[in-house]
Amino acid sequence: MRTELVIVIALAIGATFFVVVVAVGLLINKVVEGRRSKTKMRLYDFYAGLFADILLRPAPEGAPEEALSTYYESLLGQIKSGLAWSTPARKRLHRGVIRNVLLDFSRDLTGESMSRLQYFYASLGFVRDELDQLKSKKWWHRAHAARDLGLLGAPSAAEALTALLDDEHPDVRTQAMQSLVKIAGVESLRPILQKARGISRWAALELSLIVKDFEEQAYPYLVEALSYPDRSVVLFAIEMLSLIGFVTGVEPLMHMADTYPDTQVRAKAIEALGRLGDQRAEQLLVRLLKNPYPSLRASATRALERIGSPTAVPLLSERLMTGSVHERLSAARALAKSGEAGMERLRSAAGEQDPILRGVALHVLEEIEGVRE
């Protein structure tokens, strides 16, 4: 027993000693880091001022590309010579700050200033460093490098980033997608959507922010993606078509809503048609109200919330009486959009005995008519 206890005590003392040493180390590190971050901020201000100055210097007008490169290189002369004479630690610190300054500037710049920034980034060796990082065994290093290359819009990275679309780690693939779009523009949507697989809702959310910026330019690539084999890509394309709200998307979406073999995709297409609010879809949606699949009927009812249809009033009335609560709400909203006959049905439902039916009708009437004192 004594021996065991001595072992336990020794272990406990050892572990506590270790933790205390680490704690003291962390405390010292926190103080040192605080000071270092002040130094970094000072350096950041210095380099931000310097780069703002050299970015604002006018470029020689009409100069060929080679001459421009020489001019850009001359602007970096002072910085490069300063770095050349620094100790390795100092050089690392300054390069880190310069990199951050360039990445931060890249978020706001366009045109010739951006080209100049890209040149600086490459000339200072950052692109080479990032490309090396793309080959790292650690996925987070690859993802960071992919993101930074995208921020800078480094054109030389396009090929490496395209290869990264097949990376084993989803975060790396997502960063590569985003960066590729920034570098290669809307054309990159084709390889991205072709290679994408199993897009999660989160990844779709991230990607949507980029695709949305292209607006109608993205349209042909999204329509093409409707025929891709990966279901998540098809769902994403449908979502984006309705989000961008481009009316030429109505025809292909109608085709999918009517004929696609997968009911989940069909349901998504039906709801997308509702979001687009285009009257061309009305007859199809009315027909889908009678579809044998409950999920498709529910989607069609939801889609009609925006479009409405006087011809659908009998079917919507039926849905109002018998559907689930959500379906009843959708049917009531669709009735409200379906002209006087629909409104009449809704008002009469507000006086019915069935509490859910009455509740649904009153709820929707309040939505339409607003506050009633």
Next chain:
Amino acid sequence: MSLVLEYILGTYIYLVTAFFIGVNATYTFLLIRSYREILHYMRHNAFSNYRIMVQSELAPPVTVVAPAFNEQTTIVESTRSLLKLNYGNYDVVLVNDGSSDGTLDRLRSEFDLFPSNQLYIPTIETERVRGIYRSARPEYRNLMVVDKENGGKADALNAGINAARHEYVCCIDADSLLEDEALLRVMKPFLEDETVIAAGGIVRIANGCRVVNGRVIDVRLSNKLLPIFQVVEYFRAFLSGRMAWHGMNGLLIISGAFGMFKKAAVLEAGGYSRNTVGEDMELVTRLHRIKRDRKEPYRIVFVPDPVCWTEAPESARILGRQRNRWHRGLLETILTHGSMLFSRRYGVVGSAAMPYFLFVELLGPAIEFLGYLAVVGMFAGGILEVPMAVLFFIVSLFYGIMFSVAAVLLEEISFQRYPRPRDLAILLAFGVIENFGYRQLTILWRVKAFWDFFVRGVRTWGTMQRKGWDSNPR
């Protein structure tokens, strides 16, 4: 007789020693596992620009449900804070749980509420709903107030879930403060993995922090002792406990102060139980049970950085009451779902999480308390090996210190919410100091919970006084 007593006490000491070794081995395992999970989380989430993404139309709508009972002093500021969350599409359902003070009147006048025809389907049975109110002002159009007869927190949450319009419901305490991007951060696991049915965020202590317009803008430690002890405790519970269980899909608690759920899963489970004071843990355990009974794939996750700031008790009396209630809640959950214990059918939940909560969290304080009594008894009977007992006490203190300090370290290597070196030094110091008195005090409170539950038959919440955010330093 004395030989029998000696034998019993001696055996008990052996049992306590075995328990001690088992508990510390478990803590060590959880600590290592948490470290790995936090590291993975930090790497995985370094790339998301929440500020931009929060505006996306693809972010699914969320209903925030907040129960309120007699909170007239804080309700307006809390509601305003909830209405200012940074999330694209969400609404707030505030449930007035039969307050006897002016909670509803203050809401009515401040937000220009009118009786609404909003559809309310009582899918989960609750006390009678007296009315539903909405705001006449367009800027508060995402606010709904459900006024109901008093039925307790669980009942109020159930009414809020009934009234929720969206697929996801976020249940929070009305007097808690959510950080700007907290909703999107806690939503992220649901969007990455469709099998996620519930997610809990971290709860941090706001005492001492600077709060302006319902936002924590400067994180500081309180200048009072009890809140600082609780900060260290929360680090241990959230960062080195829940993070590890999350990694194994064995998380049994999502704090009532901040949890996001798939509404369908909660409705399917029948909502929060009204028969327990630990309704948050009970619901999560029931969700595990239902999903595993049906062999459906699911995940219940913990997200360590969407922060919910809460006001911690500053007096020992109220803190004691809170800990007593938490322990009774744990006891009720274990009793209710006892059949899950050691059952392979429930996977990691039945074979690891439930036994951990039974032996370490629930019985641990009682065993430790009885250990102290046994030592006193043995000393009185002259059969105590004093040097051994002292050494054992020192060893247990060493381990206690190690785990507390390690929890502070986890915070420091990950989220670093306390930017001042002085605060870090205080936290590390409190990780040591808490083992000399505070820990023993919490053991007493938790042991008293057994007495209250089994002997006195206490099944109620008790009162919890809050000072409100106005009292925090500005």
